[in-house]
Amino acid sequence: MPELPEVETVRRGLAPTMEGARIARLELRRKDLRFPFPDDLETRATGREIVALGRRAKYLLIDLDDGTTIISHLGMSGSFRIETGPVSDQPGDFHHPRSKDEKHDHAIFHLEGPTGISRVIYNDPRRFGFMDMARRSELELSPFLFGLGPEPTGNALSAAYLADRFMGKAQPLKSALLDQKNIAGLGNIYVCEALWRAHLSPTRAASTIVTKTGKPTKQMDLLVASIRDVIADAIKAGGSSLRDHIQTDGSLGYFQHSFSVYDRESLPCRTPNCGGTVARIVQAGRSTFYCPTCQK
Template identity: 55%
Template sequence: MPELPEVETVMRGLKPVLEGRRIEAVNLRRAGLRFPFPEGFAERLSGRRVTGLWRRAKYILAGLDSGDVLLVHLGMTGRFTVFTGQGARNLGEFYFETAAGEAGQGPHDHVVLALEDGTRVVYTDPRRFGIMDLFPEAEATTHKLLGGIGVEPLGNEFNVAYLAERFRDKAAPLKAALLDQHIIAGLGNIYVCEALYRARLSPRRKARTLVKKKGHDPRLDELVRHVREVLAEAITAGGSTLQDFAHTDGAAGAFQQRFLVYDREGEPCMSCGAPIERLVQSGRSTFYCRHCQK
């Protein structure tokens, strides 16, 4: 499933295409994705101008001049493809080869946005685990999918003081605590593994052990720094290409070439040479070096 850097990359790819443009028509080729589309979904989008795009956690949000907000979650296999008004794929644009054909006519093309300049933005999702919703902007903080989400890991609110307070009485393993979306928004499995390795912290360590009666373990400062750095590096690299992820222009993310521990089970640690190990925590694979991470 795409994590924060991948979602940020897709959002940035869509931003110059959608922002400031009017959606002339919406073609829905099924009644919903993971959940049914909201009532009047196509009608409420048609004729509206997109006023802005942004990301919250792993959601892409688009503000409309009607006062509504379009919410998109890519699920496991959701992708956007941008087609020009000429109808043909430009060199380098991405599209499912198994669903090749005219834009929006593939078997897994479920939503087609026709823009005022002739561009078509196609949402493709073979497994249909993605989500699309439409709601008034005033409900953004209370929306069922957005309410209660923690701070953004790249925002100013994510700092050592905040993390120390949230970890103070938390007995959960450090890996699970960092993946708790009520604490940190959008942080996912891949980048938690990488940040913990860089900070030399074991994923098994209890989160509260980094907080002292007076102050905190200095490694908490390192953890905050490395979470920020690994996410920033991944965004610059365009994310990680794992299974179905690709940019809106078809380019593959390159951050997987920089993995220090993730998906490297049995390979030598780049610091000490010991084999990278894998364990399962909360149903997810964790990759780490037993010798370097304490």
């Protein structure tokens, strides 16, 4: 499913059309996606102004002028499409093109705003995405957002913070990084890439990059810097075009062309002078790509 950089790319693509616009009508074409829509979602959203578009981890947040927020998750195949007259733009970036088949258009925001009259359409063939609504002041109590760790791009993520979380943990390093209670929004692709940049094996215990007194090691410092850098690079490139991710303007992301280990099994490691070969293993049912030569 889309990871943090893909959702951030979608947010940035939608913001010029949605922020400051009035929802003339929210049209729901079915009762549910992965979960049922809130019973009063259409009624509560219609007539409201969108004051801001935000993101928390892999969730898109649509803030309304009455203090409520629509929480949207793209699931495996969800995407947003912008239509103004006969023109259709789709923000995001993915390897396999996202659907524009209208039979999979499940939610339509009919908007009146700074860019004129437009429609923002949520399309989801597999229907693993969902939408919920919560008071903005109570977002952290939402069952979807409760207990999430700090954002990988925020100031709260530090080597000292991760050292405290990882101290004494025999859990594999990759699994610890995928735990959303430790860091929010990190997924399989970017964890593999960050570990490669930090030259750390995904199988080593999380506690091995923490000192006996609970302080971060230099390896932890490098890991945190690598996480920040890989997320920033992916956002700049428009995300990774994997499976169904696509931008709101219909274009594809380019970060997948910069993968150093992910999906590069049996290819040469890109670490200078390494000479190793990228390997693939399975951890917790998910593919892990890494270089056994330079990742220790």
